[in-house]
Amino acid sequence: MNAEDRVIVALDVPDERSAIELVERLEQVSFWKVGLELFTSTGPKILELLKSRQKRIFLDLKFHDIPNTVAGACRAASRYGVDLLTIHATSGKEALKAATEAVQVGASSAGVKPPKLIAITLLTSISSRQLAFDLKIPLELPEYVLEMLLMAQETGLDGVVCSPQEVAQLRQTCEKDFLLVCPGVRPTWAAAKDQARSLTPAQAIAAGADYLVIGRPITESDNPELAWKKICEELAAIS
Numbered sequence: 001m002n003a004e005d006r007v008i009v010a011l012d013v014p015d016e017r018s019a020i021e022l023v024e025r026l027e028q029v030s031f032w033k034v035g036l037e038l039f040t041s042t043g044p045k046i047l048e049l050l051k052s053r054q055k056r057i058f059l060d061l062k063f064h065d066i067p068n069t070v071a072g073a074c075r076a077a078s079r080y081g082v083d084l085l086t087i088h089a090t091s092g093k094e095a096l097k098a099a100t101e102a103v104q105v106g107a108s109s110a111g112v113k114p115p116k117l118i119a120i121t122l123l124t125s126i127s128s129r130q131l132a133f134d135l136k137i138p139l140e141l142p143e144y145v146l147e148m149l150l151m152a153q154e155t156g157l158d159g160v161v162c163s164p165q166e167v168a169q170l171r172q173t174c175e176k177d178f179l180l181v182c183p184g185v186r187p188t189w190a191a192a193k194d195q196a197r198s199l200t201p202a203q204a205i206a207a208g209a210d211y212l213v214i215g216r217p218i219t220e221s222d223n224p225e226l227a228w229k230k231i232c233e234e235l236a237a238i239s
């Protein structure tokens with residue numbers, strides 16, 4: 001895979017028009033992430049628009065609910081023929097198992113390939129301090145993230161979302177084909193904003209990430225084409 005095929009750009013915009021404008025500007029981007037804002041605004045139409053342009057799609061709806069409800073949501077989402085789909089690991093083992101089965105059922109009922117189902121371990125906006133003091137989790141952050149990964153592995157998921165800071169440690173615990181997808185990626189020239197556990201694109205890939213999710217450093221740049229080009233050049237330099 002080319003280095004640039006490992007970059008998923010987060011299409012965090014408010015409506016269909018802004019989304020299409022960006023997709024047309026960044027013609028070379030082959031993998032787009034549709035998240036809560038855009039999907040809530042446009043519904044599944046945005047997925048059809050991306051598919052008609054032969055783009056791969058990460059549908060990042062971060063399901064978090066009881067087993068029966070996440071299973072229903074995963075069945076429905078898997079009918080769209082997307083490539084990646086997310087659920088929170090904190091939904092629990094029963095919900096993760098139910099979701100794993102549901103993606104197969106949903107995809108086969110629509111005659112499409114099932115999405116890779118990946119679990120959010122710990123949002124990349126959460127720091128060690130917040131984990132301890134706000135969420136009251138009595139584990140060190142790397143240990144907590146590892147526990148979430150082990151639960152995802154045990155319940156048959158295809159991978160996890162984690163911060164680039166945990167990737168090297170997690171890679172040692174999982175098979176090569178278990179996906180490690182990293183948001184919280186920041187080139188040296190971009191502001192961290194609300195991301196608490198970041199590394200640069202080159203550092204994240206070198207640490208073992210399969211995919212990087214990058215949004216605002218590209219989409220909020222005055223020159224998104226140049227931002228994309230700089231990230232691709234940074235990755236090409238290490239491959």
Ligand SMILES: O=c1ccn([C@@H]2O[C@H](COP(=O)(O)O)[C@@H](O)[C@H]2O)c(=O)[nH]1
Pocket residue numbers: 010012033035120122123124125161183184185195213214215216217
């Ligand atoms: O732990 C997580 C899970 C998902 N995200 C999503 O990734 C992008 C990151 O966007 P930036 O603009 O590069 O910060 C965004 O859509 C999040 O919803 C995450 O950041 N952390």
